[in-house]
Amino acid sequence: MNNKDNKPKNLYEELCKDYRFKEGFHTCINCGTCTAICPAAEFYKYDPRKIVSIVQTRDDQQIEELLKSDTIWYCGECMSCVTRCPRKNGPGLVIIALRDLSARLGYFTESEKGRQLLPLTHIMTGNILNYGYCVHPKSFKWEDHKESGPVWKWHTEHLEQSLARQGANYMGDGPGILRKIPQESLDELKAIFDVTGGTERIRIVEEYSKAKAEEMGMDMEEYERQAFEYCSDKHFNH
């Protein structure tokens, strides 16, 4: 698949169709209040003020560069900026719209942080469609989460006993904590994905990622592992 195949005539106009953009983008006075409050701006080379400012230029070339950059993937979607902007902008909402467009056009594969969309899509949509949860014990591997500590290693090694001790109904019928979501409900989630573009989104992300992996001379497993684990040192403020 080629980026150019489905590139809209005007990226700014495309953004304007997005409800997050409609809600989050009004006139920006470049005051920088959002940047001052932003947790991502402290850690990464990131400045939400600049992003809103670039979008405000309506310059397609600059917007395209933004969509292909690491920059739009630095935000943590905490929405602290929404509370503070004196002009009722939501830079975090503008970011969501930019990321959505970057995913649809395949531009996300052009940046290291953007390429993380493949493992994230597999983790999240896999959990939803297979189990009905966004996070699930069957896919939360201690080896990938050593920060969860020795207590979690112990918990996962004795998962069923430990969860039972906590009062969970793990993979059980009926209501309760970590119950098995009935198959007919999982089927409904799948139907929702099919009807609303969720399934198509997974396909697009996989297809663009596959093309990028080929370009980078990697097989899919290696590509996805690298996207999940590799962090170059160019992103940081300090």
Add this chain to the structure above:
Amino acid sequence: MITEGKQKIWSDYQKEIPDDHWYYVRSCIRQNFFPASEKMFTEITQKVLGKDLYETPHHTTCGGIAYHCDTIPQETVMTIVARQFALMTEAGYENYVPSCITSFGNYCEILETWHEFPELEAKIRENLWKACKREFKKPKYLAHTSDLIYHWRNAIAAKAKHHLVNKETGEPLKIVEHIGCHYAKMFPSKGVGGAEYPYVLAGMVESWGGQVVDYPERRHCCGYGFRQYHVKANRGYSVSNTHKKFESMEPFHPDAIITNCPGCPYFLDRWQYVIAEQTGKTYGKDGFGIPVFTYEEMAGIILGYDPWDLGLQLHQVAVEPFLDKIGVEYDPKAKYLGMNKEDIMRPELPKSIKCC
């Protein structure tokens, strides 16, 4: 801290919270990491206070975390939520209570967007019909589970066996409260106390005898950041934010932290462990960390429940120094036992942060 002006703002943001008949939906993260907190919520609501709280096995994730990881389109998350509302409608309820701040923020945002753009709500109704043949009414009241515990805080205090008071000195314990960004930063009017002075946890702490710590980074994010945690390469973002908060609260010597969110207690607990392992630094006394609790865990402690029934053994930061301060009795040998006192071994001890 000067509270007069703040009290005034708090009183402007008191939301109406019905006393009974709630339709309950669970949190993905809390079911995984703090399962016993959800158990405690139903215990307090149904058994201690005798309220009507209904749950159906057919409800699912709200999709909020996947949405904020940018992995599903807006129409997908909205239609998942519409299905949740349909299940509520079919069960005959109109008060909706999610056990998760990400969900709560997600529901607030969706309802607000539908209000502003009715054509989108119509589209979602069409999607839901096509996919599931279901229809829905919007909830009449939306509250977060902590709003309900806040609403019942004095009823809980009236049944308390312990108070947030140092049993040796009689002094109130110093408690840090962490609200979680999506509770009121997007829609301040939807949270008790708004975005500036959220009172939902502070109200519980005061009612149960403790003293709230005001510190510079009180409102700073815990560092979850969705993709900034779920992707291994980004976790430096997450721990750096937690680090900033701990450095800021350290001079005030908090005895404990109470949290609102599903993820925040996990991050504030586990990143203390990581910071200690990486740098040797600990934030509590004598090599311990500062214990971090969910609001249900804290309610359970003061109501006199066994700490190991509350799931406090699943924390990495030891809770015992806090339990000792307020005089809770517990059996240290029972901490890691399974069902029916079955021996399921013990976790290894971390190198730098002290554990019991």
